[in-house]
Amino acid sequence: xxLLIVGSVAFDxxxxxxxxxxxxxxxxxxxxxxxxxxxxKPSLVAVVGSDFTAKHHNALKRKGIDLSGLQKTKxxxxxxxxxxxxxxxxxxxxxxxxxxxxxxxPELLPHHREKKYVFLGNIHPALQLQVLKxxxxxxxxxxxTMNYWIEKNRPExxxxxxxxDVFVINDSEARELAKEHNLQKAAKKILEMMGxxxxxxxxxxxxxxxxxxxxxxxxLMFRLPFSGKKIKGKNLQTFxxxxxxxxxxxxxxxxxxxxxxxxxxxxAKTENLSWDNLKKAAVxxxxxxxxxxxxxxxxxxxxxxxxxIKRRFKEFKNLTHFAV
Amino acid sequence: xxLLIVGSVAFDxxxxxxxxxxxxxxxxxxxxxxxxxxxxKPSLVAVVGSDFTAKHHNALKRKGIDLSGLQKTKxxxxxxxxxxxxxxxxxxxxxxxxxxxxxxxPELLPHHREKKYVFLGNIHPALQLQVLKxxxxxxxxxxxTMNYWIEKNRPExxxxxxxxDVFVINDSEARELAKEHNLQKAAKKILEMMGxxxxxxxxxxxxxxxxxxxxxxxxLMFRLPFSGKKIKGKNLQTFxxxxxxxxxxxxxxxxxxxxxxxxxxxxAKTENLSWDNLKKAAVxxxxxxxxxxxxxxxxxxxxxxxxxIKRRFKEFKNLTHFAV
Numbered sequence: 279x280x281l282l283i284v285g286s287v288a289f290d291x292x293x294x295x296x297x298x299x300x301x302x303x304x305x306x307x308x309x310x311x312x313x314x315x316x317x318x319k320p321s322l323v324a325v326v327g328s329d330f331t332a333k334h335h336n337a338l339k340r341k342g343i344d345l346s347g348l349q350k351t352k353x354x355x356x357x358x359x360x361x362x363x364x365x366x367x368x369x370x371x372x373x374x375x376x377x378x379x380x381x382x383x384p385e386l387l388p389h390h391r392e393k394k395y396v397f398l399g400n401i402h403p404a405l406q407l408q409v410l411k412x413x414x415x416x417x418x419x420x421x422x423t424m425n426y427w428i429e430k431n432r433p434e435x436x437x438x439x440x441x442x443d444v445f446v447i448n449d450s451e452a453r454e455l456a457k458e459h460n461l462q463k464a465a466k467k468i469l470e471m472m473g474x475x476x477x478x479x480x481x482x483x484x485x486x487x488x489x490x491x492x493x494x495x496x497x498l499m500f501r502l503p504f505s506g507k508k509i510k511g512k513n514l515q516t517f518x519x520x521x522x523x524x525x526x527x528x529x530x531x532x533x534x535x536x537x538x539x540x541x542x543x544x545x546a547k548t549e550n551l552s553w554d555n556l557k558k559a560a561v562x563x564x565x566x567x568x569x570x571x572x573x574x575x576x577x578x579x580x581x582x583x584x585x586x587i588k589r590r591f592k593e594f595k596n597l598t599h600f601a602v
Numbered sequence: 603x604x605l606l607i608v609g610s611v612a613f614d615x616x617x618x619x620x621x622x623x624x625x626x627x628x629x630x631x632x633x634x635x636x637x638x639x640x641x642x643k644p645s646l647v648a649v650v651g652s653d654f655t656a657k658h659h660n661a662l663k664r665k666g667i668d669l670s671g672l673q674k675t676k677x678x679x680x681x682x683x684x685x686x687x688x689x690x691x692x693x694x695x696x697x698x699x700x701x702x703x704x705x706x707x708p709e710l711l712p713h714h715r716e717k718k719y720v721f722l723g724n725i726h727p728a729l730q731l732q733v734l735k736x737x738x739x740x741x742x743x744x745x746x747t748m749n750y751w752i753e754k755n756r757p758e759x760x761x762x763x764x765x766x767d768v769f770v771i772n773d774s775e776a777r778e779l780a781k782e783h784n785l786q787k788a789a790k791k792i793l794e795m796m797g798x799x800x801x802x803x804x805x806x807x808x809x810x811x812x813x814x815x816x817x818x819x820x821x822l823m824f825r826l827p828f829s830g831k832k833i834k835g836k837n838l839q840t841f842x843x844x845x846x847x848x849x850x851x852x853x854x855x856x857x858x859x860x861x862x863x864x865x866x867x868x869x870a871k872t873e874n875l876s877w878d879n880l881k882k883a884a885v886x887x888x889x890x891x892x893x894x895x896x897x898x899x900x901x902x903x904x905x906x907x908x909x910x911i912k913r914r915f916k917e918f919k920n921l922t923h924f925a926v
Contacts, residue, residue, distance in 0.1 A: 364783055459688055462849045495819045498847070518844040518921050523822070525786045557924040591926075597842050598922045600881040602915075 280392070281546035283310045283539070284323040284384050284409045285399020285422075287330070287348070290575065291359040291372070296528045302575040303334050305356065306399040306422065309532030312579040313539030313566035315341040316587050317547040320539070321390055323347035323409075325382045327355040337580060347390055353378045366530045366571075367493045386412040395546040397538060398442070400424050403434035410441055418551060420444040420542050422534075428455050440473050443484050443551075446538050448491045461490060465500040466514065487556060489541075491534055494527075496520040499560050501553060517557050520598065522568035522590065529574045533567040536579060540566030540587070558591075565590035604642075604716070605870035607634045607863070608708050608733045609723020609746075611648040611672070614899060615683040615696070620852045626899040627658050629680065630723040630746065633856030636903040637863030637890035639665040640911050641871040644863070645714055647671035647733075649706040651679040661904060671714055677702040690854045690895075691817045710736045719870040721862060722766070724748050727758035734765055742875060744768045744866050746858075752779050764797050767808050767875075770862050772815045785814060789824040790838065811880060813865075815858055818851075820844040823884050825877060841881050844922065846892035846914065853898045857891040860903060864890030864911070882915075889914035 285307030291300050307324045314320040321344040326334075330350065338345055356379035359372035384405055394417040398406040403423065410419065421442035427435050428451060439445060445468065449461060455471075456464035465488055472486040490498045499517040541563035548555055568590060569582045609631030615624050631648045638644040645668040650658075654674065662669055680703035683696035708729055718741040722730040727747065734743065745766035751759050752775060763769060769792065773785060779795075780788035789812055796810040812824045823841040865887030872879055889911045896902045 460849055462847050492819075495816075496844070516847055516921055517924070518847070519924075520820070520842040520844065523786050523840055523842070525784055554925045561924055595924070595926050597840055598924075600841070600843075600885055600919070600922075601878045602919050 281314055281318050281320045281395045281397070281542055282323065282347075282386075282390055282393035282413075283307050283314070283320055283397045283399060283542075284406075285310060285397075285401060285535075286356055286379055287322075287324040287326050288356040288358050288379075289329070290531060291357070292529055292531050292575065293361040294366070294529050294574070295362070295364055296526070297574045299529075299574045301357070303337055304358070304532060304575060306532075306535040308338065308576060309535035309570065309579065310397060310399060310539035310542075311338060311343045312341055312576055313536040313563070313570070314543030314546070315343055316540070316566065316582070316584045317543030317562070319344055320543065320546075321347055321393065323349075323384055323386060323390060325349045325351060325378050327351065327353045327378045330355050337576070341580070347387055349382075349385070351378050355379075360531065362530060366527050369530070384409050384412075394418070395542060396420065397542045398422065398438065399535070400427075403427050403431050403438045406438045407434065407441075410438070417549075418443050418542075418545060420446065420538060422446050422538060423451070425451055425454055436471060439468075439471050442472060442486075444487045444489065444541075445472060446489045446491065446534070446541070448493070448534065452488075452490045461498060465490065465498070466502075469500060469502050469514075485551065489560065491537065492521075493530075493533075494521040497537075497560060497564065499556065501556070503553070515553055517560065519560055519564055519594065522564060522594065523597070524568060524572065527571045530571050532576065532579070533571050536570035537563040537567040539563070561591055561594050562587060565594065605638055605644045605719040605721070605866055606647065606671075606710075606714055606717035606737075607631050607638070607644055607721045607723060607866075608647040608730075609634060609721075609725060609859075610680055610703055611646075611650050611654070612680040612682050612703075613653070614855060615681070616853055616855050616899065617685040618690070618853050618898070619686070619688055620850070621898045623853075623898045625681070627661055628682070628856060628899060630856075630859040632662065632900060633859035633894065633903065634721060634723060634863035634866075635662060635667045636665055636900055637860040637887070637894070638867030638870070639667050640864070640890065640906070640908045641867035641886070643668055644867065644870075645671055645717065647673075647708055647710060647714060649673045649675060649702050651675065651677045651702045654679050661900070665904070671711055673706075673709070675702050679703075684855065686854060690851050693854070708733050708736075718742070719866060720744065721866045722746065722762065723859070724751075727751055727755050727762045730762045731758065731765075734762070741873075742767050742866075742869060744770065744862060746770050746862060747775065749775055749778055760795060763792075763795050766796060766810075768811045768813065768865075769796060770813045770815065770858070770865070772817070772858065776812075776814045785822060789814065789822070790826075793824060793826050809875065813884065815861065816845075817854075817857075818845045821861075821884060821888065823880065825880070827877070839877055841884065843884055843888055843918065846888060846918065847921070848892060848896065851895045854895050856900065856903070857895050860894040861887040861891040863887070885915055885918050886911060889918065
C-alpha cells in the first residue's frame with residue numbers, strides 16, 4: 279500500500295461537442311491519483327500556484343490522497359486548454375501556460391523516499407531521473423512520456439526508460455520511439471530499450487512490461503519473460519483488452535492517466551507482479567479510464583466508488599471471454 | 603453440415619508494399635469457401651468465364667468445396683485490381699471489370715435449395731433476395747453488403763436485412779447504414795432494422811446478430827435477446843475480439859470474407875446458435891482471417907489446415923482472457 283506519483287496538477291479549459299469546462303482541476307497527477315485512490319492511498323508530488331484553493335485541495339483529500347508533497351508556490355498553476363471534435367481520438371491544444379510548473383523541482387519528503395511503487399508522470403525525463411535518485415528501493419517503477427520528450431530529449435528518456443519496469447504510452451508514441459509502424463515489432467524494440475539486450479549480464483533482472491494505449495480501441499500489453507540466462511524472444515507475452523464500449527464519451531481528457539492510476543493502484547495494493555496480476559491490473563485501469571470519460575473533467579472520477587470499478591471489471595470479462 | 607454461399611469468383615490483381623499478384627484466384631465466395639471448408643463442405647454458387655481453368659477448379663476442389671453450382675459461361679471472369687499502402691486499412695481500387703458477373707442470375711440446383719445455412723455474399727440485394735426465395739427452409743441466413751448498395755439500393759437492402767439472422771459489415775458501413783457515428787448506437791439501430799421492433803408480433807422470433815468488423819482492431823458482435831414478448835433493450839449482448847496480432851500483413855484482401863467463412867462454417871458444423879457458440883464461431887472466423895492475410899491472395903488459405911486454425915483459436919484465448 280505504498281504508491282508515489284510525480285506529475286502535473288493543472289487547471290484545464292476543455293471544449294467538447296457535449297460540454298465545456300473552464301479552469302477545472304486537472305493534470306496527469308490528479309487524474310492518476312483519483313483513479314489510484316480506489317485501491318490504495320497514493321502520495322502526490324507536484325507543484326501548484328496560489329490560485330490552488332481549499333476547494334481543490336478538498337476534492338483530492340476526500341478521496342484519501344496524501345497531499346503532503348504538494349508544493350505551493352507564488353504564481354499561477356499550470357493551465358491547459360484543448361478542444362475535441364466528434365472523433366475523440368483527435369484533440370487540438372488551444373494553449374499551454376506552464377506557469378509555476380516551469381520551475382518545478384521534485385523534492386521528496388522523507389516518507390516519500392520509502393515508497394516502493396512509483397509512477398513517473400509525463401514530465402521532463404531529467405526530472406523523472408531526479409525523482410528516482412531520491413528513492414531508496416523501488417519494487418516497481420511506472421513511466422509515462424509524450425512525443426515532445428521523444429523528439430527533444432531522447433538520450434535522457436532512454437536513460438529513464440532503462441530504469442522503468444512498466445512503460446505506458448500510446449500507439450503513435452510507440453511508433454515514433456521505435457521508428458517502426460507495426461506495433462508488434464515496435465513493442466519488441468521498446469522492450470529492448472528497456473533493458474532486455476543486457477539481460478544476460480543479470481543487470482536488468484526485473485521484468486519489463488510495455489503497455490500501448492490505443493484510445494477507444496483499448497490496449498496491448500507486452501512482456502518478454504526471462505528463462506534462466508537466455509532471453510526467449512519467441513515467448514513474448516501479449517495481452518489485449520478492448521476499450522469499454524460507451525455510447526457517450528463526454529470528455530476523453532485524463533483517460534490515459536486514469537488508466538495508469540488504476541493499474542498502479544491495483545498493483546500497489548496487491549503487491550503481485552505476476553503476468554496474471556498485471557492483466558487484472560490493466561483491466562482495473564481500463565475500468566477507471568472508462569468512468570473518467572463519462573463526464574467532463576474529473577467529475578466522474580470524484581464520484582466513482584471502488585465497487586463501481588469492480589462491477590465494470592466483471593463487465594470486461596463478459597465482453598471479452600469465450601468458451602474454449 | 604449444410605452450408606451454401608452465393609457470391610463472386612474473381613481474378614484479382616493486387617499490389618502491396620510486400621508483393622504483387624496478377625489475375626490470381628479471388629472473389630468473396632472463394633475466400634469464404636476456402637475458410638469454411640476447414641469446418642464443413644460448403645456449396646459455392648457463382649459465375650465464372652471461360653478463362654476459369656481446371657487449375658482454378660482444382661484449387662477449390664482439393665479443399666472439398668462443392669462446385670456443382672459454379673456456372674460457367676462465355677466471356678471473362680470478374681476482374682478486380684487494387685493497391686494497398688503500409689496502412690493496410692486503406693485500399694485503392696485500380697479497376698473493376700464485372701464481365702460475366704454483370705448478368706449473374708443465381709439459379710440454385712435442387713440440392714442447394716435444401717441447405718439450412720446460407721450466406722449471401724456481397725452482391726446486389728435484389729439477387730440476395732432472389733436466392734432466399736429459392737430456398738425451402740433456412741436455419742441461419744448470413745448477410746454481407748457494401749457501401750455501394752447502402753447508397754444505391756437502400757430499400758432492397760433493408761428488405762433482405764429483415765430476413766437475415768447474422769449481418770456482417772465493417773465499421774464505416776455500419777456508420778453509413780445507421781447514420782450514426784457511435785458504434786454502440788449504430789448497432790442498436792441496425793438490430794432494429796433487422797427486425798426487433800416487430801418482435802412483439804412474433805414475426806421475427808429468430809435471434810438477430812450483428813458483427814461489425816474493424817480491420818486490425820478486430821470485431822464487435824451484438825445480439826439483442828428476447829425475454830418472452832418484451833424486448834429488453836438494456837440486455838444488449840456484446841462481444842469484442844481483437845485482431846490477431848501479426849508482425850507482417852502481406853495482403854489484407856479477402857480477410858472479411860475469410861472471417862465470414864470461418865464463422866458460418868463453424869456454425870453449420872456445430873448447428874448451435876447459442877450466444878456462447880456464436881462467440882466461438884467469431885473466434886474461429888478471426889483465426890481464418892488472420893491466416894488469410896499472411897500471404898498474397900488465397901495462398902495461405904489453400905495451405906492452412908483445421909488444426910492450424912484450432913491452435914490459433916487457443917492463442918486468441920491467451921491473448922484476451924484474464925483471471926477474475
